[in-house]
Amino acid sequence: MIRLGLIGAGRWGRVYIESIKRLPELRLARVASRNPETAARVGPDTTVEPDWRAVAQAPDLKGVIIATPPATHAEIALAAIEVGMPVLVEKPLALDVESAATIRQAAVAHKSFVMVEHTHLFHPAFRALKELGAPLGRLRRIDSEAGNHGPFRPDTPVLWDWGAHDVAMALDLVGRMPVELSAKRTQSESRAEGQGENLEIELVFPEGIEARICLGNLFATKRRTLAAQFERATLVYDDLAPAKLTLHPPGSDGRQEPGEPLAIADTRPLDVALREFAEAILAERDDTHSLDLGVAVVSVLAALEEKLS
Numbered sequence: 001m002i003r004l005g006l007i008g009a010g011r012w013g014r015v016y017i018e019s020i021k022r023l024p025e026l027r028l029a030r031v032a033s034r035n036p037e038t039a040a041r042v043g044p045d046t047t048v049e050p051d052w053r054a055v056a057q058a059p060d061l062k063g064v065i066i067a068t069p070p071a072t073h074a075e076i077a078l079a080a081i082e083v084g085m086p087v088l089v090e091k092p093l094a095l096d097v098e099s100a101a102t103i104r105q106a107a108v109a110h111k112s113f114v115m116v117e118h119t120h121l122f123h124p125a126f127r128a129l130k131e132l133g134a135p136l137g138r139l140r141r142i143d144s145e146a147g148n149h150g151p152f153r154p155d156t157p158v159l160w161d162w163g164a165h166d167v168a169m170a171l172d173l174v175g176r177m178p179v180e181l182s183a184k185r186t187q188s189e190s191r192a193e194g195q196g197e198n199l200e201i202e203l204v205f206p207e208g209i210e211a212r213i214c215l216g217n218l219f220a221t222k223r224r225t226l227a228a229q230f231e232r233a234t235l236v237y238d239d240l241a242p243a244k245l246t247l248h249p250p251g252s253d254g255r256q257e258p259g260e261p262l263a264i265a266d267t268r269p270l271d272v273a274l275r276e277f278a279e280a281i282l283a284e285r286d287d288t289h290s291l292d293l294g295v296a297v298v299s300v301l302a303a304l305e306e307k308l309s
Contacts, residue, residue, distance in 0.1 A: 001026065001027045002025060003027050004028055004061060005028075005029060005031070005055040005065065007066050008067035009033035009038045009041070010068075013031075013068075016065055019274055022271060023275065026278060029045075029061060030046065030054070032049050032051065032052035033048055052076055056079040056085065057082070057083045064086070066090060070156055071095055073089055073090070081107050082110065083110075084110050086112060086115075086280065087112065091168065092116075092297060093291075094298055095156075097298055099298075111286040112286065114291040115276070116297075117273050118169075119165065121172055122269040122270070123237070125237050125245040126169065126226070126237050129228060130173065132235060133173075136232045136235075138230065139228060141210050141212075142170050142173060142174075142212070142227070144211070144214070144225060145224075146162050146214075146215045147162055147214075147218075147219040157195065157305075158199065158216055159183070160301055163201065163301055164301065166213045166226070167201075167203075167300050171296055172293065177296060177300070178211075178300065183199060183200070183308050184307075186198045186216075189218060196217050196218045198217075199215055201213040201214075222240060225238045225254070229253070232250055233247055234248040234254055246259030246260060246262065247259055247260040
């Protein structure tokens, strides 16, 4: 059983708590939280610490999960990396390129494994899309749409909150950085709880591969789709539909017809991420594959932020 620590017991931190309870190979040994309700949520076998430093460098842990606001990720990750602690950090890795690069440099120097939890990269439907798309010829275009009415976060801009997922999926599918990019606001609204806005993003990759991303927190209903157009067919990942992955004719963006449903494993993506983090700990991995993608996502988001400003 692998003893893990969790830093942050907010909305997504609580999802981690429930996920770890489902996985018998993992034990949540320590949680950093100042919420008085956390102790009852985790149970008597988990120590609740008010100071995150007591978890980040705890000698009795095999790994640490960071589920705090993105602006705090770098400081916490660097403290854990300093003692060689494996780290699973929520997306985005950081809110600026310098912080992301500093995390990578420290991880390499201390041979500490760092995984970035871009949730949809661990979804069985997205992974099946990558596998099934390989024999369908060249990838030509990606169209994705993601958002909801809210949340309005004072600590994380919409681009970095929703956009981190779609940029990560596009970079993962193409396997290269974009050579051109653009971004514009299509709707903007100031609220007491945070900024609301919808965005349109375009990424152009080598060989003319294009990715068009619509995202925001001012949509009427929740959306989470990605259509990957290959030469011989289109595959559509829809996390909110009963059929998470469907096959469509070539040239389609998946909107004209329902498509052919494809069988997908019924596994929660966060459970997949946690199991792979545990496997990396047991194997004593120190590669930077996930971390490099996390840094690349931050780099693209920072460039898009400049376009918006």
